[in-house]
Amino acid sequence: MTPAVRRLVFLAAATVAGALLLWGLTGLPPYGVYPGPYGDVLNQVAVAERKATNVVAAVTFDYRGVDTMGEEYILFAAVIGVAVLLRAQRGEVERQPDEDAADRRAPATSNAVRVLGLALLGPVVLFGVYVVTHGHLSPGGGFQGGVVLATGALLVYLSGEYVTLRRVRPVFLLDLAESAGAGGYVAVGLLGVAAGAAFLENVLPLGQPGALLSAGTIPLINLAVGVEVAGGLVLLLSEFLQQTLVLRRPGEVT
Amino acid sequence: MIVLEAAVFLLVAAGGTAVVLTRNPLNQAIVASFYGLILGIMFLVFQAPDVALSQITVGAVALPLMIVLALAKVRALGGGKGGEQ
Numbered sequence: 268m269t270p271a272v273r274r275l276v277f278l279a280a281a282t283v284a285g286a287l288l289l290w291g292l293t294g295l296p297p298y299g300v301y302p303g304p305y306g307d308v309l310n311q312v313a314v315a316e317r318k319a320t321n322v323v324a325a326v327t328f329d330y331r332g333v334d335t336m337g338e339e340y341i342l343f344a345a346v347i348g349v350a351v352l353l354r355a356q357r358g359e360v361e362r363q364p365d366e367d368a369a370d371r372r373a374p375a376t377s378n379a380v381r382v383l384g385l386a387l388l389g390p391v392v393l394f395g396v397y398v399v400t401h402g403h404l405s406p407g408g409g410f411q412g413g414v415v416l417a418t419g420a421l422l423v424y425l426s427g428e429y430v431t432l433r434r435v436r437p438v439f440l441l442d443l444a445e446s447a448g449a450g451g452y453v454a455v456g457l458l459g460v461a462a463g464a465a466f467l468e469n470v471l472p473l474g475q476p477g478a479l480l481s482a483g484t485i486p487l488i489n490l491a492v493g494v495e496v497a498g499g500l501v502l503l504l505s506e507f508l509q510q511t512l513v514l515r516r517p518g519e520v521t
Numbered sequence: 522m523i524v525l526e527a528a529v530f531l532l533v534a535a536g537g538t539a540v541v542l543t544r545n546p547l548n549q550a551i552v553a554s555f556y557g558l559i560l561g562i563m564f565l566v567f568q569a570p571d572v573a574l575s576q577i578t579v580g581a582v583a584l585p586l587m588i589v590l591a592l593a594k595v596r597a598l599g600g601g602k603g604g605e606q
Contacts, residue, residue, distance in 0.1 A: 323571040398574070406570035414578035421586065500583065507590040511597065 318473040319403040319482035327408070328488045332467040336452050339492055343449045346499040353506040376426065384426025392419045399493035403482040409489040413496025420501045424508065441502045448495020455487050529563045536560075550588040557581035 268276075296302050309322055309330070319325040327335045395416035402408030459468035467484075474481035536556040543549040557580020564573035 321571070407574055408571070411571075411574040411578050414583060418578075418582060421582075504586070504590075507587065507594075511590055511593045 314476050317469060317482055317485070318476040319485050320476050321403055321405055321408075323406070324403045324408055324485055324489070325482070328403075328485045329467075329469050329483075332456070332488065335488075335492075336456065336467070339449060339452055339495060342496065342499060343445070346445065346503055349503055350506050353510045355509075381426045384422045388419055388422045388426070391422060392416060395419065395493075395497070399489055400479065400486065402489035403485040404477060404479070409492025409494075410496050412489075413493040414500060416493065416497035417500035417504065420504055424504075438502075438505070441498045441505070444494050444498030445502060448491050448493070448498060451491030451494065452488060455484050455491060458484065525566055529559075529566045532559050533563050547589065547592055550585045550592070553588070554581050554585035557584065 301307075309326060313322040313325040313330075314320060317325045317329055319329070395412045395418070397412070398407035398415055399409050399412030402412065456467040459470050460466050462468075462470040464470050469483040469485070471483035471487070473483045476482075480486070533556075536552075536559040540549060540552050540556050543552045558577060560580055561573045561577035564570070564576055
């Protein structure tokens with residue numbers, strides 16, 4: 268296909284797509300107007316019904332809890348897929364990471380990065396725990412908090428060295444966290460069945476809105492998701508680092 | 522408020538254009554990280570702090586990190602010469 272023909276095909280396709288887009292845009296409600304009834308209804312009833320001051324958490328982990336379970340298992344499957352793809356393959360040999368090797372070529376970490384990373388590590392982990400445990404009260408929750416927690420491992424790698432991360436990264440515990448988090452969601456759902464209600468029904472005492480221990484099963488699910496996401500992301504990070512820094516195929520540039 | 526919303530829309534448009542115009546994959550990962558941050562600010566301005574937090578953690582931290590690590594592996598394989606200046 269010559270460039271001229273390609274441009275012609277593109278222009279035709281762009282015109283059609285643009286026309287469809289404009290046609291769709293004319294049917295949209297005016298800017299800033301919300302026509303759906305569900306958001307307004309939830310804003311009025313969620314705090315009274317579920318004692319969760321974060322209505323978003325009440326929707327994702329309670330009213331629409333099954334959807335979120337599906338999303339959690341998408342992440343679970345993705346992490347497993349990456350771990351399988353990045354496993355040590357036949358013919359790949361482990362070599363010493365640059366930092367360990369006698370003729371090291373990796374530049375030493377600068378003191379500024381080291382100090383900043385170590386100073387941030389505590390606050391980041393604390394903030395991650397806060398975001399996970401306060402998901403039913405304020406914006407945040409298991410997913411966001413889990414990623415923040417996983418950033419802690421990244422800080423260890425940045426401020427220390429890869430070998431340090433290998434030491435503080437117990438793979439068994441990571442696997443355990445990943446699976447316990449994924450299984451924990453279903454376990455909380457089965458609580459409802461055990462109590463004679465529906466799967467994922469909020470059967471625990473709801474408490475007072477705004478209290479840390481309130482909203483029934485929502486904080487429990489947040490905790491499960493937080494553990495799963497943090498474990499999964501650290502696992503991803505360490506698999507990628509393992510592939511990048513340690514494993515080499517014969518003949519590959521080291 | 523409308524001024525703030527208009528400003529953040531312009532920022533998003535500029536950020537998206539910058540990501541497309543950056544051709545080197547490594548630079549692009551960093552620009553995409555900034556773009557993720559801008560998207561997070563947009564969600565915050567439109568009063569969706571939950572989504573903003575997710576966007577910042579994924580768009581500004583997790584995604585660029587995976588891209589950079591993957592690029593490092595590609596480079597070690599000797600296939601990243603096209604991306605290097």
